[in-house]
Amino acid sequence: MPGKQILIVDDEMGIRELLSEILEDEGYDIKLAENADQARQLRNQFRPDLVLLDIWMPDCDGVSLLKEWANGGQLTMPVVMMSGHATIDTAVEATRIGAIDFLEKPIGLQKLLSTVSRAIKANVTQANSELSLSSLGRAQAVHELKRQLELVQQLKTPVLLLGEPGVGFDSCARFLHHANTPFVAPEQVERALDAPAELLQQAQNGLLFLREIGRLPSRAQHGLLQVLAKLEKFNIRLVCATTRSLAELMQDRGFDAGLFSTISVLQIPVPPLRTHREDVPDLANQIMDRLVEERKVPPRRFGVAALNALRNHDWPGNLEQLRNLVATVAVTAVGEEVALAEVNRLLAPYAMQQTLGCGEALDLPLREARDIFERQYFEHHIKLENGNMSRVAEKVGLERTHLYRKLKQLGIRFSKRTLEE
Structure with a gap:
């Protein structure tokens, strides 16, 4: 998308200049930083549409800078990490913090252009005003929430988020989402579950987030049971949320007991804001x-x-x-x-x-x-x-x-x- 601003952060001048020339020829507006300090200054001056961030830099590595932006609420733009010798663990850690993709050096021309185009397009179309989990706070209650989510992040078992209205269920669901895979979160859960087959197709190989499942009518509950039966086949991670207590759900005769049993295996309470x-x-x-x-x-x-x-x-x-x-x-x-x-x-x-x-x-x-x-x-x-x-x-x-x-x-x-x- 010509005219979009891209910040390139890399300590190697040759890499910066090469990427800059290629992307400027594509019509992008390029800003350059040779270290984390310059990147911070530029990030404070404007919000880029994309950051290409090198992992290994002498003053501060890219993962630490990424974490700093996330904790400070400045990770409001897509970030693609770059490295010639990063480990899988490093790439996974960067993704967990909030990076949306990874480019391995030497970077191929087509790979660069397709990754940049996809990242900027995702940034334009994503209608997400939620704060990232990394920026929800530093209090003990938030640390405990992060710890519990990290423990289940790599599992495929459905997760049930419990809490009061407005506590940030979306942020938790996005934390469990793996980059470059579908994130499906229908606005109207009841309506979406009327077509479970369509929902499964949309979320295939990604994460399906259902915001409020505690008050679903029987027809929607049946649709959710159909989705649950085919999660493994479609390789989908299911995250549900409810503002109703477990006691309420257990006592509600209108809520299918088998459905409750399946979705409540992994329960994670999300703390209200007054506790932090x-x-x-x-x-x-x-x-x-x-x-x-x-x-x-x-x-x-x-x-x-x-x-x-x-x-x-x-x-x-x-x-x-x-x-x-x-x-x-x-x-x-x-x-x-x-x-x-x-x-x-x-x-x-x-x-x-x-x-x-x-x-x-x-x-x-x-x-x-x-x-x-x-x-x-x-x-x-x-x-x-x-x-x-x-x-x-x-x-x-x-x-x-x-x-x-x-x-x-x-x-x-x-x-x-x-x-x-």
């Missing part, structure tokens, strides 16, 4: 930086007092609530620095809910108080219906076009794919 609230300031900054990088909002940063308020909040909606709040304040903030009052205004409805209507939210102008209630109301129903906008529209009594217009007005994000439902 010390990570909230970093997460908020990462989300804001990504919005600014993608030019969705003007330059914005949180003030210290605003970050403290975010840290002290309980986050009943977890990461999804944090993302929505940051996206809203990024659009509505008056200046470049987000002030405490602007954060408190958006946190007020949750505080009001917890204190039975007492507090500063009652002192807001009517229009602001109404917007706060409506935002909370619609977010509640979208979560309740697992993003099915047809059911949300029906439940709240609005025509769908009016609903979409209202959500956009309130700054509530929703998948564009739901427009086609």
